[in-house]
Amino acid sequence: MQIEILHPGLCTTIQDEGRVEYQDKGMPVTGFMDTSSACLANLLVNNAPNTALLEMQYLGCKLKVHQPTYLAITGANMQAKVNGECVVINKMILIPKNAILSFKGAINGVYAYISFAGGIAIESVLGSTSTYLPAKIGGFKGRSLLKGDVIPLNNKQLSFVNTKVKNTIFKNDVLLECFRGPEWDFLSVNSQQHLLKNSYIVSKDSNRIGIRLEGTTIELPKKNEIISSAIIKGTVQVTKAGQPIVMMVDAPTTGGYLRALNLSQKSCNLLAQVQIGGRVQFTLINF
Numbered sequence: 001m002q003i004e005i006l007h008p009g010l011c012t013t014i015q016d017e018g019r020v021e022y023q024d025k026g027m028p029v030t031g032f033m034d035t036s037s038a039c040l041a042n043l044l045v046n047n048a049p050n051t052a053l054l055e056m057q058y059l060g061c062k063l064k065v066h067q068p069t070y071l072a073i074t075g076a077n078m079q080a081k082v083n084g085e086c087v088v089i090n091k092m093i094l095i096p097k098n099a100i101l102s103f104k105g106a107i108n109g110v111y112a113y114i115s116f117a118g119g120i121a122i123e124s125v126l127g128s129t130s131t132y133l134p135a136k137i138g139g140f141k142g143r144s145l146l147k148g149d150v151i152p153l154n155n156k157q158l159s160f161v162n163t164k165v166k167n168t169i170f171k172n173d174v175l176l177e178c179f180r181g182p183e184w185d186f187l188s189v190n191s192q193q194h195l196l197k198n199s200y201i202v203s204k205d206s207n208r209i210g211i212r213l214e215g216t217t218i219e220l221p222k223k224n225e226i227i228s229s230a231i232i233k234g235t236v237q238v239t240k241a242g243q244p245i246v247m248m249v250d251a252p253t254t255g256g257y258l259r260a261l262n263l264s265q266k267s268c269n270l271l272a273q274v275q276i277g278g279r280v281q282f283t284l285i286n287f
Contacts, residue, residue: 001069001153003116005145007062009103013131014120014139014151017050022126023253029233030130030138031249033111033208033272035265037075037168041115044072044092044163051119052129054145056112058275060103061145065095069153070117076109076170076273090165092117109170109273118154132250133208172278176267177285181236181259183226191219195260199281200244202274208250211271213280217242220258228254234263236282246271 005012015038018031032038032055039049047053054061060078073080073089080087081102087093089112095101106112122129122140131139140149184192200213224240231237235247237257246263247255248271261282263271274280 001067001155003151004064005061005147005149006064008145008147009056009061010059011057012061012145013055014052014122015055015130016052016128018130018249019126019128026253027126028132028250028253030132033249034075034269036269038113040165041072041074041113045070045115045117047115047119052122053113053115058110059105060112062102065099065101068097069095071095072115073112075112076106078103078106078112090167092163110275111272116153121152121154170273172275174270174274174280176271176280176282177264178261178267178282181261183258184260186221186258187260194218196282199279202276202278204276208248210248210251211246213244225256226258228256231255231259234268235259236261
């Protein structure tokens, strides 16, 4: 079984939950940007949550399914169609032989996912099939998909499961729950309040490495950098310019900016789906 890419969209990659055991070697985790939507796609076709699937960003791909295939589409609404007819998302659907599955730009949200029953038949690198674009490893030849790529699927016999999950409407104005970061107390009380009380706009200079936020400048202490230290998905650093940047799945494993906050997993998923120009605000939670 296989699919053929007819148009790659803006950036379509193969992803799973990522490489969780190699951060001490300097390898980012990578993986799903919106873990909740990706795992849902897999569960809808009875795959394990970590199964490799396609992740699309902003503008979806166009592909041909060479054999009848069960799949599910979740995440951002990219106006999915099969042979020109609209299809529902957040549900298992059967795609007939030689059908064309196509998408447009996202009406809301940023990342959409296509899971195939049985998953994508791709070799893992360091325990994961996820594509890490900066190092050109994992996924399909270490890159985003291109026109003409043929992607093999695992042949899984499966009966149709009539399960439908309510569609998510991704908002462009969200409240992000977070915890205090290691350098939270480096900031003055005024700077802490400024960071929490003001909202920030998602910058166009955002990607899978980090989501840059723009707003009024946060006043930093004289010691505005640290010795390069560990960062993870959701770490909110404050740059020397006084602007927050949220580390995401492709972020390096260390950094030297002050680590003021760290987002919860739920908030990482929310932030991943906020479009450029969307507005976010931080709120502290206790643990």
